[in-house]
Amino acid sequence: MADTNFIPATGASAGAVNTFDAYGAGAVERMSKAEKVLDVQDLSVTLFTEDGELPALQGVSFAMRKGETLAVVGESGCGKSMTALALMGQLPTPPARIVGGHINFGSTDLAALSRDQMREHRGSSIGMIFQEPMTSLNPVMKAGRQIREGILVHNPQMSKADADARALEMIKLVGIPAPQKVFNSYPHELSGGMRQRVMIAMALACEPKILICDEPTTALDVTIQAQILQLIDRMREELGTAVLLITHDMGVVSEMADWVLVMYTGHVIEYATAYNIFHHPLHPYTQGLIASIPDVNAVTEDDLYAIPGNVPMLSDLPSGCPFHPRCPFARQECAERKPTMAPVPGDEYHQVACWKTIENWGE
Amino acid sequence: MRDFLIRRALQAVAVMLCISAITFFVLNVVPGDPVRIMLGDLASEEALETVRHRMGLDQPVFVQYFNWLTNMLRGDFGDSYFQRAPVIQLLGRSLAVTARLAGFAYLFALISGVTIGVVAAVNHGNAIDRILMSIAVLGISAPAFWVALLLQIVFALNLHWLPLSGTKTAAHFVLPVIALGTRYFASISRVTRTAMLEVLSQDFMRTAEAKGLRKWAVILRHGLRNALIPIITIAGTQLGDIFTGSILVETIFSMNGVGSLMVNSINQRDLPLIEGGVMYIALICVVVYLIVDVLYAVVDPRIRLSGGEA
Ligand SMILES: Nc1ncnc2c1ncn2[C@@H]1O[C@H](COP(=O)(O)OP(=O)(O)O)[C@@H](O)[C@H]1O
Numbered sequence: 214m215a216d217t218n219f220i221p222a223t224g225a226s227a228g229a230v231n232t233f234d235a236y237g238a239g240a241v242e243r244m245s246k247a248e249k250v251l252d253v254q255d256l257s258v259t260l261f262t263e264d265g266e267l268p269a270l271q272g273v274s275f276a277m278r279k280g281e282t283l284a285v286v287g288e289s290g291c292g293k294s295m296t297a298l299a300l301m302g303q304l305p306t307p308p309a310r311i312v313g314g315h316i317n318f319g320s321t322d323l324a325a326l327s328r329d330q331m332r333e334h335r336g337s338s339i340g341m342i343f344q345e346p347m348t349s350l351n352p353v354m355k356a357g358r359q360i361r362e363g364i365l366v367h368n369p370q371m372s373k374a375d376a377d378a379r380a381l382e383m384i385k386l387v388g389i390p391a392p393q394k395v396f397n398s399y400p401h402e403l404s405g406g407m408r409q410r411v412m413i414a415m416a417l418a419c420e421p422k423i424l425i426c427d428e429p430t431t432a433l434d435v436t437i438q439a440q441i442l443q444l445i446d447r448m449r450e451e452l453g454t455a456v457l458l459i460t461h462d463m464g465v466v467s468e469m470a471d472w473v474l475v476m477y478t479g480h481v482i483e484y485a486t487a488y489n490i491f492h493h494p495l496h497p498y499t500q501g502l503i504a505s506i507p508d509v510n511a512v513t514e515d516d517l518y519a520i521p522g523n524v525p526m527l528s529d530l531p532s533g534c535p536f537h538p539r540c541p542f543a544r545q546e547c548a549e550r551k552p553t554m555a556p557v558p559g560d561e562y563h564q565v566a567c568w569k570t571i572e573n574w575g576e
Numbered sequence: 577m578r579d580f581l582i583r584r585a586l587q588a589v590a591v592m593l594c595i596s597a598i599t600f601f602v603l604n605v606v607p608g609d610p611v612r613i614m615l616g617d618l619a620s621e622e623a624l625e626t627v628r629h630r631m632g633l634d635q636p637v638f639v640q641y642f643n644w645l646t647n648m649l650r651g652d653f654g655d656s657y658f659q660r661a662p663v664i665q666l667l668g669r670s671l672a673v674t675a676r677l678a679g680f681a682y683l684f685a686l687i688s689g690v691t692i693g694v695v696a697a698v699n700h701g702n703a704i705d706r707i708l709m710s711i712a713v714l715g716i717s718a719p720a721f722w723v724a725l726l727l728q729i730v731f732a733l734n735l736h737w738l739p740l741s742g743t744k745t746a747a748h749f750v751l752p753v754i755a756l757g758t759r760y761f762a763s764i765s766r767v768t769r770t771a772m773l774e775v776l777s778q779d780f781m782r783t784a785e786a787k788g789l790r791k792w793a794v795i796l797r798h799g800l801r802n803a804l805i806p807i808i809t810i811a812g813t814q815l816g817d818i819f820t821g822s823i824l825v826e827t828i829f830s831m832n833g834v835g836s837l838m839v840n841s842i843n844q845r846d847l848p849l850i851e852g853g854v855m856y857i858a859l860i861c862v863v864v865y866l867i868v869d870v871l872y873a874v875v876d877p878r879i880r881l882s883g884g885e886a
Pocket residue numbers: 260269287288289290291292293294295296305308527
């Protein structure tokens with residue numbers, strides 16, 4: 214990737230991609246054969262605000278596979294959380310509404326279900342943990358009861374004692390020392406890391422096929438971050454859960470992801486295996502994100518690279534390619550025509566929305 | 577939690593002692609000799625002296641206070657100067673009326689106030705919310721006597737659905753309960769709505785929904801439960817208000833409650849009765865605040881913790 218002048222001379226990402234040396238070309242083969250548990254097609258969400266209709270998501274497509282982690286990356290405000298909430302049927306209504314596309318889960322199109330119909334899928338088909346462990350648990354309910362509650366709602370015939378036992382089992386499973394004590398604790402009596410473990414126990418208690426983690430470690434200390442990520446990874450492996458990991462930390466992506474979905478202004482602009490995203494990033498935005506990874510060897514401020522400019526407002530999206538005002542390769546036509554996702558020649562599992570690749574401009 | 581309870585209970589006792597002292601000494605320096613009022617202007621100085629002696633009014637004021645206090649602790653509030661009956665008995669009779677009026681008014685205010693507040697918050701911004709909150713604003717701004725008269729004119733005089741005044745049957749209580757409860761209902765509904773709106777946007781509500789809970793389980797079990805603190809605060813102070821504020825409504829509906837008893841006793845300078853009445857009102861307030869404090873701790877485990885350590 215050092216073949217573009219877009220990446221600064223410090224060679225930012227060198228330290229982050231080592232993980233992928235274990236993956237050969239055969240990895241894609243293996244990964245693409247795993248069972249698809251979720252197939253999102255052309256999902257569009259519009260915000261109906263007093264100032265007009267804002268396109269929060271436009272034609273988002275991706276798949277999730279059993280036991281694999283899909284990382285969703287992009288700067289703040291790119292629609293990562295909106296995508297997650299759309300999958301959960303928990304969009305903020307008003308103003309947000311799904312206006313097109315499908316969320317295929319088995320034979321069901323979740324996008325066509327009402328918020329109330331989605332209820333039976335929430336927690337049982339798809340579990341979700343949120344960014345803020347400090348505020349995501351009910352402060353006046355004991356941790357154990359909060360876990361039990363989710364179990365009982367999906368297993369109405371289960372006795373409270375059995376549900377308690379199951380909740381305790383989950384608390385043990387997520388590696389909490391002194392499980393009984395935590396079971397009987399209120400959230401304010403637990404540390405941030407413990408609360409996030411409780412959240413994970415809660416989200417996985419009904420063994421959903423999909424776990425959505427929206428920036429699960431952003432609010433935590435660095436050492437705790439690593440533990441929580443390891444835990445999510447262990448759960449994925451032990452339970453075969455498909456994980457949707459939302460993050461803006463490319464370092465986390467390199468540690469965790471099998472697949473990466475890069476989002477910008479509510480669009481998917483690149484979708485590939487993590488290996489390809491780090492070794493052959495094609496979209497200039499993806500290249501910029503990778504160049505922005507802090508280098509362990511960096512000593513001065515100058516060594517930190519940042520993509521110039523800001524994410525545009527939804528109310529003021531650029532014409533054509535939404536990235537063109539910030540793109541070092543932009544040409545006149547980029548502002549006139551909007552590129553759509555297309556597979557890279559010779560690799561159907563690598564898609565990108567950029568004229569430079571689609572029309573093979575070369576350097 | 578036990579330490580917390582004991583400490584709050586001791587505080588309540590201390591407050592009651594202060595109030596009793598203030599009440600007693602203030603009432604004993606107000607002008608107007610009760611014995612003279614009792615016996616009339618023509619009574620001789622001798623007769624006055626005898627009566628004063630019999631009532632213990634010739635003793636030093638501190639001794640009088642001490643006697644009054646210890647008697648009161650034994651449940652003896654003394655006898656009314658003018659109605660030949662023990663204060664405790666008079667208070668008890670009126671209390672039966674007031675407690676029923678205020679109690680039902682309070683229940684009415686609490687149940688309808690919380691319900692309407694929650695429904696308005698859940699419908700935030702739409703027509704239902706606006707209608708309910710207009711009713712609440714009306715309820716807060718309408719004085720109780722006006723509501724009372726309006727209810728009497730419409731439901732008693734015009735429609736003849738309910739009795740105009742008195743305390744004979746349960747039906748007699750309907751209009752006074754509404755008249756007394758209206759403004760409390762209105763302010764509880766507004767506080768509930770505000771508290772619920774704040775809670776509804778919290779992260780843990782999203783978590784609760786993400787578990788697959790029913791909408792109303794999320795709203796009530798997670799939302800209302802967390803909105804309770806401000807609701808209890810306002811509802812608690814109102815419980816004191818509603819008991820003492822029932823005087824006006826009792827008068828309009830000719831109900832012989834503690835309110836009218838107090839008004840009469842003050843007009844007559846019936847000291848034992850005034851003192852008993854004030855102590856009764858103080859006791860209600862102190863007990864209410866005690867209950868509110870304990871409820872806080874029950875509802876919010878964080879308060880229990882900090883309260884227990886303080
Ligand atoms: N409740 C809401 N009302 C209006 N706009 C919203 C709301 N929530 C999010 N948005 C907008 O939707 C866009 C996507 O937000 P989000 O999905 O939270 O971004 P990300 O998670 O990638 O940081 C942003 O432009 C944000 O301002």
